[in-house]
Amino acid sequence: MTLLSISKVRRTFGDVTALDGVSLDIREGEFFALLGPSGCGKTTLLRILAGFETLDEGEVTLAGADLTQVPAHRRPINLMFQSYALFPHLSVAGNIAYGLQRERLGKAEIKQRVDEVLERVGLTHAAKRRPQQLSGGQRQRVALARAIVKRPRLLLLDEPLSALDRKVRAEMQLWLKQLQHEVGITFVVVTHDQEEAMSMADRIAVLNQGAVEQVADPVTLYGSPATHFVADFIGANNFFSGTAVAGGLATDAFGVLPARGGTAAPGSPAILAVRPEQVSVSGGALAGTVVDVSFYGGLSRILVATGDKSVIVHQHGAPRVAPGDAVELGWAAEDAVLVRP
Numbered sequence: 001m002t003l004l005s006i007s008k009v010r011r012t013f014g015d016v017t018a019l020d021g022v023s024l025d026i027r028e029g030e031f032f033a034l035l036g037p038s039g040c041g042k043t044t045l046l047r048i049l050a051g052f053e054t055l056d057e058g059e060v061t062l063a064g065a066d067l068t069q070v071p072a073h074r075r076p077i078n079l080m081f082q083s084y085a086l087f088p089h090l091s092v093a094g095n096i097a098y099g100l101q102r103e104r105l106g107k108a109e110i111k112q113r114v115d116e117v118l119e120r121v122g123l124t125h126a127a128k129r130r131p132q133q134l135s136g137g138q139r140q141r142v143a144l145a146r147a148i149v150k151r152p153r154l155l156l157l158d159e160p161l162s163a164l165d166r167k168v169r170a171e172m173q174l175w176l177k178q179l180q181h182e183v184g185i186t187f188v189v190v191t192h193d194q195e196e197a198m199s200m201a202d203r204i205a206v207l208n209q210g211a212v213e214q215v216a217d218p219v220t221l222y223g224s225p226a227t228h229f230v231a232d233f234i235g236a237n238n239f240f241s242g243t244a245v246a247g248g249l250a251t252d253a254f255g256v257l258p259a260r261g262g263t264a265a266p267g268s269p270a271i272l273a274v275r276p277e278q279v280s281v282s283g284g285a286l287a288g289t290v291v292d293v294s295f296y297g298g299l300s301r302i303l304v305a306t307g308d309k310s311v312i313v314h315q316h317g318a319p320r321v322a323p324g325d326a327v328e329l330g331w332a333a334e335d336a337v338l339v340r341p
């Protein structure tokens, strides 16, 4: 069931078009990510949903009711900022209780809800501590506790993990996803980090220059990107340009390269995208020379020169080629996809 419906939303700032007719449907209970590079408009969209920003055109409804006329504090929506902005003079429990106290709930109910949420985020033992006595990951969990204790219908998270270091971030990604499934609140997270979006979200909208390029689940986005931008933004990829034909892409330099049809119409200009892990180094039709090999433990990254192009190949485990080796690059047609330029 659709919880949040965003329809043809436009927002300009002077001559900058931050949102250029964005339409999205977000389902009840979903973990949804808005992903895109800096400046693509994702924060503006989040702020519109939260009620801190107005729109020029378009509609936003929550459970069928117009949201745009509802002031920020009356919306059943909570926004968790990038900087968690915890009150330094309040304890962890005090920080979490704050919003409920402002709603003038009874003491007993506040205590019960705070205790429940503390347990949910694994911070019962730290209830009396001050924010500055916590680690970055723990502070993050307090901020989340504070947001979910109010039981919003929709929780908006702006780059929620960006303040954390890499290792803690990876743990928090898993934790956040579990938490979301447990509490069942619809999450909309803004991020420019494609790995973060891929690992957490049920569905992702990829934004580029104020417009939605594609909305899909992570596996579909990775395996069947609709556009060159999506294929490039998500994960590593190799690209060839040419004309879509039956069975692949016609190129000037390499003849017809095998690929599935994807989103490119036959006869039209198209880009072939093939993931490095789908490219093999023997038995293919593209003659090349290994230029560089790097080993990353579980993965080897091999750079091959063919014609005037460099192709990246990933091999599982230790490399099985060395610089200077002659190779024959190839891939199966179903492992490459034609996308719109």
Ligand SMILES: Nc1ncnc2c1ncn2[C@@H]1O[C@H](COP(=O)(O)OP(=O)(O)OP(=O)(O)O)[C@@H](O)[C@H]1O
Binding pocket: 013, 016, 017, 018, 036, 037, 038, 039, 040, 041, 042, 043, 044, 045, 192
């Ligand atoms: N209040 C404002 N006044 C003028 N321009 C703005 C304002 N807010 C946003 N913009 C512009 O609108 C565009 C989209 O900004 P937005 O903050 O939504 O992007 P973003 O994808 O969230 O980027 P980032 O990841 O860097 O925060 C940018 O070009 C930005 O400079």
